[in-house]
Amino acid sequence: FTNSGYVRHQMHIVDVATEKEVATFPMDRSWSGIAWAPNSKRIYVSGGVSGARGDVLVFQNWDNRGWSEARGGLSLLEADKEKTAVAGLAISPDGTILYAVNNSDDHLYIIEVVGKSPGRGLGRVEVGDHPIAAKLSKDGKRLYVANIGSGDVAVVDVADPAKAQVVERFKTDPHPNDLILTTDDRLFVSCGNANTVIAFDLKTKARMETIYTSLSPKAPAGTTPNSLALSP
Numbered sequence: 001f002t003n004s005g006y007v008r009h010q011m012h013i014v015d016v017a018t019e020k021e022v023a024t025f026p027m028d029r030s031w032s033g034i035a036w037a038p039n040s041k042r043i044y045v046s047g048g049v050s051g052a053r054g055d056v057l058v059f060q061n062w063d064n065r066g067w068s069e070a071r072g073g074l075s076l077l078e079a080d081k082e083k084t085a086v087a088g089l090a091i092s093p094d095g096t097i098l099y100a101v102n103n104s105d106d107h108l109y110i111i112e113v114v115g116k117s118p119g120r121g122l123g124r125v126e127v128g129d130h131p132i133a134a135k136l137s138k139d140g141k142r143l144y145v146a147n148i149g150s151g152d153v154a155v156v157d158v159a160d161p162a163k164a165q166v167v168e169r170f171k172t173d174p175h176p177n178d179l180i181l182t183t184d185d186r187l188f189v190s191c192g193n194a195n196t197v198i199a200f201d202l203k204t205k206a207r208m209e210t211i212y213t214s215l216s217p218k219a220p221a222g223t224t225p226n227s228l229a230l231s232p
Helices: none
Strands: 009-015 020-027 034-036 042-046 056-060 085-091 097-102 107-112 121-126 131-136 142-147 152-157 165-171 176-181 186-191 196-201 206-212
Touching: 009 042, 009 056, 034 085, 042 085, 085 142, 097 131, 107 131, 121 165, 131 176, 142 176, 152 176
Parallel strands: 085 131
Antiparallel strands: 009 020, 034 042, 042 056, 085 097, 097 107, 107 121, 131 142, 142 152, 152 165, 176 186, 186 196, 196 206
């Protein structure tokens, strides 16, 4: 997990079995995005605003020699450095493609991270106003992006990463900031400015229900739901 607040930014790796911290890495800048490669050998962390060590930082553990930071990090090709603040990250099921949303220029960037040309930009897609979080479908063919500014979720067809495009949108309550997918094709979205979590049926494209996170039904905005997780 990362600390990306007012104190020094750091990335911590904890062994959940022993509840002991096994590694800590200081960072100049970081933000909300973090993605663990399927083979558990790499961790990708968003570099925040104009990160000097890379737009996306990479930490790796090869041959069980312990964790280290890869040199250089990853850059968003064609992005204006003055308009770069990487937020949500997602990685393909085979670990070869990284999806990074740039909160400052409204685009999704698609990067090859394993293969013939690691770090190569495969494309970028405008997804909406101030994208903040991204989740990939289990089959790796659809990427769901929460856009804080435009109050919606963009559905991006990434079956062919080089030809990615937005194919659908789900309108949400104000300030969608996190999302999660279920195994039975439901999408949950937390909306920070409305005290709500919205559930969508991805098969029918309908809004199923609105779950209120406030203590009482008529409470004013302020509970600010901003993170989601599901039990197995």
